[in-house]
Amino acid sequence: MVRDEKMKNIEVLAFRFSPTKSFFILDQTLLPEKKKFISINHPRQMSKAIKDMKVRGANLIGITAAFSLAQYTYKNPKAKDILSLARELKESRPTAVHLAKAVDKVLKKKSPLGKLKQALSIYESDRKACDLMAQKAQSLLSKGEGILTYCNTGSLATGGIGTALGVIKKAFKKKKDLHVYVCETRPCNQGSRLTFWELKQENIACTLICDNMLAYLISQKKIHKAFVGADCISLNGDTANKIGTYNMAVICKHFKIPFYVVAPFHSIDASLKKGFSIPIELRPSKELSFYWSQKGADIWNPSFDVTPHKLITGILTEKGFFKSPIKI
Ligand code: MRU
DSSP: OOOOOOOOEEOOEEEEETSSSSSSEEEEGGTOOOOOOEOOOOOHHHHHHHHTSSSOOOOHHHHHHHHHHHHHHHHHHTTTOOHHHHHHHHSSSSSHHHHHHHHHHHOOOSSSSHHHHHHHHHHHHHHHHHHHHHHHGGGGGGGTOOEOOOOOOOTTTTSOOOSSSHHHHHHHTTOOOEEEEEEEEETHIIIIIHHHHHHHHHHHHEEEOOGGHHHHHHTTOSSEEEOOOOEEOTTTTTEEEEEEEHHHHHHHOOOOOOOEEEEEEGOOOOOOOGGGOOOBBOOHHHHHHTTTTTTTOOOOSSEEEEEEEGOOOOEEEEEEEEEESOOO
């Protein structure tokens, strides 16, 4: 039995975790139609849930992988397969650096209780980082602005209020009267299914657009700033994020719209000098062809792209603003 004040249960939008008992994640593939939690009883199940994007978002996959591995070790202190399960977890999605970092941090702790505490601390520091980033970003926003965002970067992608979406939610609480334009984010539609849903839950004024409407929308003078998240940042400030983020940055540059990346400091991979070294996940072709089928169609489905630092106005972390090159 864990006897520690800090080892309390956690119940947030994306998961429910009880250190010694159960672990449930919200199946995000069913949103917004259905809100269903599924239980995770083994790290192998967790790897599959991450791969299938039942749970997703750079920060959140790190947190949930850490919880799953730590809980498994706690319940099976003599298990011999921890290292191979950790490897499977790390390989389940290759782009977000948060996943490998979180799993390695849990592995480093010797005792099962130490591993549980580590997982909890990964969650807690993510939650706090989201709050701090949202607070620090408020000076960038003025009343009545039109804001662009991409993919989902809210409570369904993090342990807290979110990265880019956290900034927007905080501004709403401060009555900045923003209007948010949400890109659909093909092919998995995290924008239309998840971000739009999260914003609607909080009554934040928002409009959904298809990804290919961006240039026309901005030309209508409706947009003042863009905020996106990050799955991995190299030392020169190049940033991997959901496929299509690069397009948005190019278009913003064309129209002189400030383009901000909001991500916790550990999104920076200090082992990577430039963005082209960031591993880009290729996903199944059925994500593009699910509503039509042509046998033998050649389909390319990269899940992320890398936005060059020259297109990024600033990278906001809980430690403050960074510009290229990043000094650690
Ligand atoms: O494939 P996903 O849905 O996991 O991609 C998520 C994103 O690209 C987010 O923008 C990113 O994780 C940063 S916010 C935590």
